[in-house]
Amino acid sequence: MNDLPTDPGTDDGALLSVRGVDVGYRTGRRTHVTAVHDVSFDLHPGQSMALVGESGCGKTTLGLGLLRLLPRTGVIPSGEILFRRKDGTRVDVRTLQKENLRRFRWSEAAMVFQGAMNAFNPVLRIEDHFVDTFRAHENGRRRPRREILEQSAELLEMVRLDPARVLNAFPHELSGGMRQRSLIALALALRPQLLILDEPTTALDLLTQRSIVERLAELREQLRFSMVFITHDLGLAAELADRVGTMYAGRLIETGTTRDIFHRSRHPYTSALIDSVPPVAGDLHVPESLPGGPPSLHALPPGCSFAPRCAHALTDCDLTRPTLDVLVPRGEGLSHAAACLRSTDAEIHAEGVPR
Ligand SMILES: Nc1ncnc2c1ncn2[C@@H]1O[C@H](COP(=O)(O)OP(=O)(O)O)[C@@H](O)[C@H]1O
Ligand SMILES: [Mg+2]
Structure with missing residues (x-):
């Protein structure tokens, strides 16, 4: 074909x-x-x-x-x-x-946009974006926040970011490159x-x-x-x-x-x-x-x-x-x-x- x-x-x-x-x-x-x-x-x-x-x-x-x-x-x-x-x-x-x-x-399937700033909610910390994404796709069982954060840290490490620094940050506190990496990690969270x-x-x-x-x-x-x-x-x-x-x-x-x-x-x-x-x-x-x-x-x-x-x-x-x-x-x-x-x-x- x-x-x-x-x-x-x-x-x-x-x-x-x-x-x-x-x-x-x-x-x-x-x-x-x-x-x-x-x-x-x-x-x-x-x-x-x-x-x-x-x-x-x-x-x-x-x-x-x-x-x-x-x-x-x-x-x-x-x-x-x-x-x-x-x-x-x-x-x-x-x-x-x-x-x-x-x-x-x-x-x-997930999409990563050009301007990472627009893709993030400016008043939410990066960790909350991960928690929201995971929670929105849970079927029934509510996972403990700690478990989700551990998984989010692994995802951030995957894109070569330091989770200790990034999870806690607001989007505007990160450089453009860090935001874009965070967005890629978030897009990959549910293994599309x-x-x-x-x-x-x-x-x-x-x-x-x-x-x-x-x-x-x-x-x-x-x-x-x-x-x-x-x-x-x-x-x-x-x-x-x-x-x-x-x-x-x-x-x-x-x-x-x-x-x-x-x-x-x-x-x-x-x-x-x-x-x-x-x-x-x-x-x-x-x-x-x-x-x-x-x-x-x-x-x-x-x-x-x-x-x-x-x-x-x-x-x-x-x-x-x-x-x-x-x-x-x-x-x-x-x-x-x-x-x-x-x-x-x-x-x-x-x-x-x-x-
Ligand atoms: N929200 C919109 N409403 C109306 N026209 C749009 C909108 N977004 C894009 N377009 C038009 O669609 C065409 C293709 O745009 P776009 O898909 O952004 O191209 P590219 O990503 O290749 O630059 C352009 O002529 C653009 O003006
Ligand atoms: Mg375009």
Whole structure:
């Protein structure tokens, strides 16, 4: 099986099978604007996928949609988000209600947001966040606070924090890096199988970023969770992810193993993003080869959304929206696929036929 949107079947081995998902924001009683269009991919147990793309491409909206954490105006008008629970049953996250949805979040899938300060309640000590999280997911038996705090201390040690210093502190008393680590520890508290991280290190200095990213990679090995890592930093994506998905104007326009994407990308947008990475890992700079910005959600071009900025666009590109076609089939959702009419064009891709 592969991650073709045209393939309606589910991938039996996948932890998460996203099929044709649209996500939007309500603009009126019956109207909404679509920010994520027809996204499909499979994520297997233990896999780590980076979602990359310029700001405004729909990465956060997709991440929030997958866990049903959208703001009140958020809607998921179509698609399936199939998730294999710990007991082996499969549920469509899109249709989960109340208790089932609550149980799914934290204990099966958790999200780490960019600004840790906003994720914490400023008037609660870190230890109370842990106690609240554990207590909210207890079934019947009320665990002693001491027992919960011991477990919280272990979690904090796991992300290389000193529990004696952190548990007692209020969020504002910690550095940005410590807060972000605490948030990761909290997200892992109930041993979720899926962790979605949205630019988790963006606001931090490079050294802190590096050590958090390294620790995350180790923890994933150790605890075997799957990860969706949202970032505009391709250096981080290359380091943390087995595979990469590029988003542009709300669509997934290329997916492949990290090697495929960095060594033989087939979408001019992905190539431009990679060319824009400065030699020393850091933030994405606006590349000279890629002037302008993504189109407005309200005025998407009829053909390829990237065509107006693409150096290789032909007349057809303005008229026909390319589908995400598999170029190199591989199992476990690792196929290399690109949505570009010229993805196999020898004039653009020196190697000609993709490998
Ligand atoms: N709460 C919201 N209400 C309406 N539109 C939104 C909201 N949040 C994001 N958007 C729009 O959705 C699009 C995708 O945004 P976002 O998912 O934040 O992209 P990214 O994370 O890639 O920067 C943008 O055009 C943005 O303006
Ligand atoms: Mg975002």
